[in-house]
Amino acid sequence: MSKEVKVALIGAAATIIAAIIGGIFLLRSVSGSTAVVPTATTSGPATTMITPPTTETQSSQVTPLPGQTPPVDVNGAVSTLGTFCQDISAGAMQWAYNLTSQYYRNQHTVDDFSTQFSNVDISNGSGCLTGNATVSGSNVVIPLTIHYRNGFQTSTSHYTATLIQDPQSHTWVIDSIV
Numbered sequence: 001m002s003k004e005v006k007v008a009l010i011g012a013a014a015t016i017i018a019a020i021i022g023g024i025f026l027l028r029s030v031s032g033s034t035a036v037v038p039t040a041t042t043s044g045p046a047t048t049m050i051t052p053p054t055t056e057t058q059s060s061q062v063t064p065l066p067g068q069t070p071p072v073d074v075n076g077a078v079s080t081l082g083t084f085c086q087d088i089s090a091g092a093m094q095w096a097y098n099l100t101s102q103y104y105r106n107q108h109t110v111d112d113f114s115t116q117f118s119n120v121d122i123s124n125g126s127g128c129l130t131g132n133a134t135v136s137g138s139n140v141v142i143p144l145t146i147h148y149r150n151g152f153q154t155s156t157s158h159y160t161a162t163l164i165q166d167p168q169s170h171t172w173v174i175d176s177i178v
Helices: 003-030 074-090 093-097 102-107 110-117
Strands: 039-042 048-051 128-130 134-136 139-150 153-165 172-177
Touching: 074 093, 074 128, 074 139, 074 153, 074 172, 093 110, 102 172, 139 172
Parallel strands: none
Antiparallel strands: 039 048, 128 139, 134 139, 139 153, 153 172
C-alpha cells in the first residue's frame, strides 16, 4: 500500500471518529436539554477530561407587583427533571447529580447517588418517566418512575421529585427524590 493511500485512510478514519464524537455532543445539545455542551481538555499525552456542562434551565424571570406571589416556572422545572432522566439513562451520573440542590448533595454523596440510579432499563424506551407537575408553594413536585434492569432481573421504583429554584443561580434544581 502506498504512502498516499495510508495517509488518506488515516485521514478518513480521523474524520469518521470526529463526526461520531461531534454527533454525540450534538445529540446531547438538541435532545431537549438546554445544557451547554461539555468541553474536552487534555492534561497530558494520554488523559482526556470531560467537563460537565453548566445547566441553564431557567426561563424568563417575571417581577411580581408588590404583594403578589410570583408565578412558578413549571416548564423550567419539568425541563430540569427531563434532563435528569436523560442523564441517568445515559449513565451520565455526575451530570445528573449536578442537577441536584446543595441540600440534596449534603445528604447524598455522588457515589450513593450513582448506586441508587444506575442500571436504568432503557431497552423498551421507558427507563425514566416523569408524571404531571404540580405546584406546591414556590416548589414544583413531579412523580418519577424509573425502570431498572440488573441482568435478567427487572424492577420499577416510583419516586416523588421536588424541585426548587437555586437561590444563587435561580435555575431549577432537584431538592429531594423520595
